[in-house]
Amino acid sequence: MKTVDVNLGERAYQIHIGSGLIANATGFIAPLLKRQRVAIVTDENVATLHLNTLVEGLEGAGISTASLTLPAGESTKSWPHFERTVEWLLSEKIERRDIVIALGGGVIGDLVGFAAAVLRRGIRFVQMPTSLLAQVDSSVGGKTGINAPHGKNLIGAFHQPSMVLADIDVLDTLTPRDFLAGYGEVVKYGLLGNEAFFEWLEEHGPALAKGDKEARAEAVRISCQMKADIVERDETEQGDRALLNLGHTFCHALEAATGYSDRLLHGEGVAIGCALAFDLSARMGLCAQEAPSRVAQHLSAMGMKSQLSDIDGALPSAEALVDLMAQDKKVVDGQLRFILARGIGQAFVTSDVERADVVTLLNDYLSDTV
Numbered sequence: 621m622k623t624v625d626v627n628l629g630e631r632a633y634q635i636h637i638g639s640g641l642i643a644n645a646t647g648f649i650a651p652l653l654k655r656q657r658v659a660i661v662t663d664e665n666v667a668t669l670h671l672n673t674l675v676e677g678l679e680g681a682g683i684s685t686a687s688l689t690l691p692a693g694e695s696t697k698s699w700p701h702f703e704r705t706v707e708w709l710l711s712e713k714i715e716r717r718d719i720v721i722a723l724g725g726g727v728i729g730d731l732v733g734f735a736a737a738v739l740r741r742g743i744r745f746v747q748m749p750t751s752l753l754a755q756v757d758s759s760v761g762g763k764t765g766i767n768a769p770h771g772k773n774l775i776g777a778f779h780q781p782s783m784v785l786a787d788i789d790v791l792d793t794l795t796p797r798d799f800l801a802g803y804g805e806v807v808k809y810g811l812l813g814n815e816a817f818f819e820w821l822e823e824h825g826p827a828l829a830k831g832d833k834e835a836r837a838e839a840v841r842i843s844c845q846m847k848a849d850i851v852e853r854d855e856t857e858q859g860d861r862a863l864l865n866l867g868h869t870f871c872h873a874l875e876a877a878t879g880y881s882d883r884l885l886h887g888e889g890v891a892i893g894c895a896l897a898f899d900l901s902a903r904m905g906l907c908a909q910e911a912p913s914r915v916a917q918h919l920s921a922m923g924m925k926s927q928l929s930d931i932d933g934a935l936p937s938a939e940a941l942v943d944l945m946a947q948d949k950k951v952v953d954g955q956l957r958f959i960l961a962r963g964i965g966q967a968f969v970t971s972d973v974e975r976a977d978v979v980t981l982l983n984d985y986l987s988d989t990v
């Protein structure tokens with residue numbers, strides 16, 4: 621078992637990472653309870669695989685449970701399911717002193733976290749992330765919310781969980797594609813701030829993908845520790861936290877261009893976006909050419925999508941992709957913000973990027989001349 625502390629004063633909490641945490645959740649959750657009752661929100665896919673294990677463990681220890689199972693998929697992160705969740709929690713008479721458990725991937729974590737943020741002006745919740753992406757990113761740091769018809773994650777709140785329980789065993793139930801998509805966020809941490817971790821991933825990445833639990837737990841621990849360090853410095857993203865968006869300006873444009881469909885999973889877009897950010901950094905003379913080559917090599921060695929031609933189907937023009945970037949919610953005063961790098965592990969935030977340079981970069985990939 622590994623533990624990461626998120627030191628946020630009165631909002632401090634721990635992330636526990638290890639095997640069997642769903643079956644043995646009681647030992648962690650019981651000390652948080654003021655009465656022997658919890659509400660669990662999950663989705664249909666996760667319920668089939670893990671809900672019984674969690675419920676049996678809790679009920680066996682005398683903690684009564686009520687569960688709400690929502691449809692799986694991104695469209696659940698919406699007003700109708702948010703309303704349903706809040707109304708259900710009220711109908712279950714969940715009070716301020718109670719705990720809600722979010723058992724699922726990023727969609728469930730974000731939705732339930734937001735419901736917990738507003739219910740009775742804020743109740744406590746525990747994240748039990750069941751995807752690699754949620755274990756290393758969305759369950760940590762307190763960003764919660766839902767999508768709006770105007771765009772993704774436009775409605776939400778910062779609301780830190782009271783605990784995160786990342787059960788490494790659940791990663792065995794992911795498809796290889798979902799696992800590798802989550803790995804895109806893992807690689808991101810090495811690239812943005814920890815070259816030694818990137819080197820470690822170059823060595824251990826293949827074992828990790830094959831199911832090596834010790835390597836998986838260590839990768840989740842280091843990723844969470846890095847995220848915790850950044851969130852402790854900048855909880856509400858006034859500065860450094862934006863580093864976590866390495867690859868995301870490109871990713872958001874690509875996700876919009878592919879209609880948020882199965883053509884491109886979020887973590888796949890992050891991996892491609894990281895490769896593009898490093899290539900752009902090298903073209904702008906900010907880092908050596910070996911850096912983008914090394915990034916692309918590692919992604920290919922892992923069997924991941926690493927460039928635009930790896931996305932099935934046609935993409936819009938480079939100009940249209942840059943226009944999509946300009947709709948990103950992180951645009952300030954119409955200025956595009958990029959996370960670029962001076963080398964592996966040395967990312968920084970800048971608005972000092974010429975639109976023409978981004979268009980040329982994308983054109984080179986779209987016409988396969990790279």
Ligand code: GLY
Nearest residue numbers: 757761763861864
């Ligand atoms: N996923 C980026 C952040 O939590 O800030």
